[in-house]
Amino acid sequence: MGRRNTTTRRQFLKFVPAASVGLSLGNSASVDASFVKYGKFHDTTKCIGCKRCVSACKRWNKLKIDREEELTDRETDLSGQTWVVVNLTRDKRNREDLHYLHWGCQHCIKPACAGACPVKAISKLPEGPVIVNENKCIGCRYCYQACPYKVPRFDFEKRVAAKCTMCHDRIPRVKPACVSACPVGALDFGIKQEILAKAKKRTEEVGGYLLGEHEAGGTDFLTVLPTTPEALGLVVAPEKVISSDLDKLRITSFGFMGASLLTGLMYMYSRTEEEQKEEEEEEKKE
Amino acid sequence: MMGNAILTGNTKSPAYYIWISSLIALMVLGGYAHFMSLLTSQEILEFSIRIPWALMVSNYVFLVVSGSGLCIVSSLGHVFGMKRYELISKRCVFLAFITILFGMFSIAIHLGHPERALVYNIITPNFRSAIWWMGALYSFYVLFIAVEYWFLARVGLANKANGSMGLKRKIYCLMVVKKTDESQESQKNDHKWARFAGIFALFFGLSALSTLGAVFGHTEARAFWYGPYYPVYFLFSAAFCGYAWLISATIITYQVKGKEIPEKLKKLLFEMGKICALLLSIGLLFIAYHVGSGLLNPASSQSVMLLLNGPFSQSFWLFEITIGSVLPIIFLLYSANKKNISGLLTASIMVLVGVFVMRFDFLVVGEIYPMFSPMGKDALVLVPSFFPVLMEIFVIAGIFGLLFFTYTLGVQFLPIEEELP
Numbered sequence: 065m066g067r068r069n070t071t072t073r074r075q076f077l078k079f080v081p082a083a084s085v086g087l088s089l090g091n092s093a094s095v096d097a098s099f100v101k102y103g104k105f106h107d108t109t110k111c112i113g114c115k116r117c118v119s120a121c122k123r124w125n126k127l128k129i130d131r132e133e134e135l136t137d138r139e140t141d142l143s144g145q146t147w148v149v150v151n152l153t154r155d156k157r158n159r160e161d162l163h164y165l166h167w168g169c170q171h172c173i174k175p176a177c178a179g180a181c182p183v184k185a186i187s188k189l190p191e192g193p194v195i196v197n198e199n200k201c202i203g204c205r206y207c208y209q210a211c212p213y214k215v216p217r218f219d220f221e222k223r224v225a226a227k228c229t230m231c232h233d234r235i236p237r238v239k240p241a242c243v244s245a246c247p248v249g250a251l252d253f254g255i256k257q258e259i260l261a262k263a264k265k266r267t268e269e270v271g272g273y274l275l276g277e278h279e280a281g282g283t284d285f286l287t288v289l290p291t292t293p294e295a296l297g298l299v300v301a302p303e304k305v306i307s308s309d310l311d312k313l314r315i316t317s318f319g320f321m322g323a324s325l326l327t328g329l330m331y332m333y334s335r336t337e338e339e340q341k342e343e344e345e346e347e348k349k350e
Numbered sequence: 351m352m353g354n355a356i357l358t359g360n361t362k363s364p365a366y367y368i369w370i371s372s373l374i375a376l377m378v379l380g381g382y383a384h385f386m387s388l389l390t391s392q393e394i395l396e397f398s399i400r401i402p403w404a405l406m407v408s409n410y411v412f413l414v415v416s417g418s419g420l421c422i423v424s425s426l427g428h429v430f431g432m433k434r435y436e437l438i439s440k441r442c443v444f445l446a447f448i449t450i451l452f453g454m455f456s457i458a459i460h461l462g463h464p465e466r467a468l469v470y471n472i473i474t475p476n477f478r479s480a481i482w483w484m485g486a487l488y489s490f491y492v493l494f495i496a497v498e499y500w501f502l503a504r505v506g507l508a509n510k511a512n513g514s515m516g517l518k519r520k521i522y523c524l525m526v527v528k529k530t531d532e533s534q535e536s537q538k539n540d541h542k543w544a545r546f547a548g549i550f551a552l553f554f555g556l557s558a559l560s561t562l563g564a565v566f567g568h569t570e571a572r573a574f575w576y577g578p579y580y581p582v583y584f585l586f587s588a589a590f591c592g593y594a595w596l597i598s599a600t601i602i603t604y605q606v607k608g609k610e611i612p613e614k615l616k617k618l619l620f621e622m623g624k625i626c627a628l629l630l631s632i633g634l635l636f637i638a639y640h641v642g643s644g645l646l647n648p649a650s651s652q653s654v655m656l657l658l659n660g661p662f663s664q665s666f667w668l669f670e671i672t673i674g675s676v677l678p679i680i681f682l683l684y685s686a687n688k689k690n691i692s693g694l695l696t697a698s699i700m701v702l703v704g705v706f707v708m709r710f711d712f713l714v715v716g717e718i719y720p721m722f723s724p725m726g727k728d729a730l731v732l733v734p735s736f737f738p739v740l741m742e743i744f745v746i747a748g749i750f751g752l753l754f755f756t757y758t759l760g761v762q763f764l765p766i767e768e769e770l771p
Contacts (some may be wrong), residue, residue: 143399176571182482183470200470203462205402206481212571212721218402220393223462301721307570309478315567316480319560319581326556326585330422333625334430 102192102235103256103284104243105263106166109270110250113137113150113164120245121148121168124231142168144219147228148242153296163290166242166251169194169215169228170276171284176306180210186225192256192284193230201225212280212301230284256284263288281305373755380748383741384459392462397739401717405738406460408710409746412591413453413753414488414562415584415709416702419592420446421495421555423622428498428548434618440506441603441766442596443499445757446555449595450492452753459745480565487558494551501544506765508532559584566716573649574716583636587705590633593626594678594701600768601695603761611691615768620686623694627682630701634675653715661736662715665707674704710738 115134122129128145132138140149148168155161175194178186185200186207196207196216201224207216208225219226231240235253238244243253252259260277263286267274272290276283280301293300387395397404424442427435458464467485476482508530511522523530563581570576597619604611611619644654657666678697685693714736738746760766 141400179476179478180481180568182476182479182485183467184474184476185470200466200474201462202464202467202470204460204467204481206479206565208402209569209717210571214400214571214720217399218392218462220391223392299719299721301571306721307568311570312478312480312564312568315578315581316561316564318578319564319567319585320557322582322585323556323560326422326589327552330426330430334426334432337432337434340434 100191100236101256101284102230102253103259103286104171104230104240105252105259105286105288107250107252107263107266107288108153108163108165109266109272109288109290110248111150111164111166112248112250113152114247115150116245116247117166117242117251118146118148118150120241121228122146124234124241125229142215142227143217144221144226146217147226153298155291156295156297157291161290163296165287165289165296169230169285170213170280171228171230172280172306173282173284174280174305174308176210176212176280177207177216179307179309179312180206182206186216189232191232191235193232193235194227195229195232196225196227198222198224198226210307212306259286275300278303369758370755373751373758376747376751377755378748379744380746380751383744383748387459387741387745394741395459395739395745397735397737397742401714403713403717405710405742405746406456408706408713409749410453410457410460411562411713412706412709413449413456413749415559415588416591416595416705417446417450417453417495418491418555418559419588419590420449420595421491421551421592422589423592423596424498425548425552428502428545429552434614434621437615437618437768438596438600440499440502441600441768442592443495443502444760444764444766445595445599446551446592447492447495447499448753448756448760450488450495452749452756454488454492455752456746456749459749480561480568484558484561484565487554487561491551491554491558494547494554498544498547498551501540501547503765504529504540505532505537510763510765556585559588571721572716573647573719573721574644574653574712576650579636579640579643583633583640586629586632586636590626590629590701591705593622593629594698594705597622597626597694597698598702599757601691601698605695612768616689616691619691619694620689623682623686623697626698626701627679627686630675630679630682634671634679637670637675649721652719656715656718657711662711665711669704669707670711673700674708675701678704 113136115136118140119129119134121127122145125147127147130146133140133146137152139151140146142149148166150164150166153163153165155163171188171192171194173188175186175188178184178188178194180186181201182204183200183202185197185202186194187197188194198219203218203223203225205216205218205225208214208218216225216227218224231238231242234240239253243251252262254262263274264277266288270288270290272288273292275287275289275293276285281304289296383395393399395406396402420442423435424439424446426432427437427439427442458467461467471482471485475486504526507522507526509532511519511526511530512532514522529536560581563579563584566572566575566580567577600615600619601611641654641658644650656662678701681693681697681700684690685697
């Protein structure tokens with residue numbers, strides 16, 4: 065229903081050439097005719113910190129369960145075996161104002177990790193999830209360095225990068241494991257536009273901040289914060305695509321300019337050979 | 351003299367056996383640590399999951415940058431036609447080859463699946479990734495530097511083949527692909543091809559070096575690394591690293607052999623010392639720029655403060671600045687003027703030690719502060735110590751053992767000596 069309602073005239077016009085190309089390629093798997101993008105949303109004002117999302121994630125993805133980690137209010141960090149965490153954040157201006165933050169991969173619209181992976185083991189699916197192909201990952205951990213949120217962690221057992229997949233093997237039939245497990249509706253999943261509208265509305269209601277709408281070029285995981293990220297002691301990513309291709313080209317070009325300069329200096333230095341020869345000849349003459 | 355027989359392979363020399371046994375012991379130690387990491391978990395080689403690039407990667411950077419620097423120095427002779435540099439070209443190219451080789455070995459141990467890297471880098475390359483470009487360019491570089499060394503050493507190897515018997519002769523013949531011709535014409539031909547390979551090695555070496563810098567420069571999420579600084583700085587730091595490696599390896603080899611350094615080579619060594627001092631001064635300006643601009647940028651000022659007045663201040667001020675830059679500049683210039691070989695050796699070793707520490711510092715400091723994290727700015731307190739773990743040190747010791755062992759074998763069996771007309 066939602067899909068029909070959200071298809072605009074412009075989208076329909078975009079669909080016509082895409083469909084004709086798709087038909088001309090027959091059964092080619094590379095053609096994606098789907099326009100449905102999904103998103104996940106977390107409302108920190110509703111979260112009670114029960115960590116059922118964490119255990120549901122671990123059960124569905126067959127990750128190691130650490131009972132210590134699952135204790136309420138126990139601060140935990142992401143790892144190869146923990147793809148989502150729920151940590152307590154405190155408003156700096158009002159120390160009694162506490163909120164739980166569900167944290168994991170933000171599923172960036174233009175993920176820096178996918179651009180950094182040397183073997184294309186990380187990809188952004190057309191539906192929204194950013195996933196790691198664990199049969200392809202070489203374990204260099206460059207994705208971790210490139211990610212503005214330091215999300216893809218190294219799984220020391222499989223020796224590959226691991227992170228939240230937005231349960232791409234469940235969606236859209238069933239909601240992601242964490243969303244299904246939430247007892248208070250603090251997590252939600254659905255068509256991106258609907259989720260975005262819902263998140264914006266909720267942000268307005270609580271007078272807070274919507275994290276992920278613009279940060280790092282926008283993400284498919286949105287978080288409603290009760291106040292500004294700075295007040296919660298969070299360092300925010302800039303509102304632009306991180307490590308864009310154009311930026312990479314700009315930086316690389318500086319390197320090549322440096323290499324050209326060095327070659328020029330080496331050439332100038334090599335000319336001293338002739339001067340030395342002349343000096344030696346003069347010495348001989350004397 | 352004890353050192354007299356170290357590299358001559360004299361079976362009666364205890365010094366030779368002590369040296370070789372120490373290197374084998376280091377290799378066994380490294381092998382043990384690596385084996386244990388395979389048997390248990392790679393986690394034993396890491397001091398924090400939050401700082402995945404530490405000693406192993408810094409050692410890789412140290413060795414490959416040194417290798418590229420040696421290629422820069424060697425190309426002065428072959429590519430740019432400086433006759434006086436041709437004197438040291440064989441040693442320089444051989445060192446460039448083995449440093450890059452063991453640098454790659456270091457990163458192979460760090461990778462989760464190095465075997466996949468060989469396959470998927472070819473099958474599904476990501477042209478947007480700096481690591482892919484670095485890997486590809488360094489592969490070509492290794493190929494051309496090996497070819498360059500082969501052409502430089504072929505006559506020497508042919509000479510050894512012609513002068514030996516039995517299995518030794520067979521091995522040398524295999525190494526020169528049965529081209530045992532020692533005529534003037536073939537030497538000229540070799541020289542031409544060595545120059546040709548040298549041009550390509552320099553091109554790929556410089557490109558790979560700036561791309562290695564770009565691996566860090568592209569990571570916008572790490573404010574301390576981000577920007578055009580590292581792609582450019584790596585080029586200049588490679589040059590002084592190359593000089594330091596060559597000066598120290600040449601002097602040590604002559605000293606342990608108990609041989610007098612020829613006057614022509616001495617003159618070149620002092621000249622190299624002066625150039626190295628000049629490059630180190632430029633390096634200091636680079637560091638000053640990086641610190642200054644880093645402090646002005648709010649995103650990276652915290653990281654810079656870790657170096658200036660934090661857990662890394664000792665290694666920054668003592669190793670990076672004093673031992674790695676300021677003192678060597680003074681020592682190098684003083685030794686070059688006073689014609690003091692020991693001063694030159696001390697200064698070049700100091701440069702290498704300083705640069706080794708510097709590579710570790712820049713890597714770890716860049717990884718400490720996240721751009722965004724639910725943990726906020728308190729991430730720093732979660733890592734109890736920034737000193738590498740013992741197993742990590744074992745692996746690095748093993749790699750250095752392997753590197754020095756290969757160099758010793760090279761000096762013994764391959765033509766890397768300077769040939770004076």
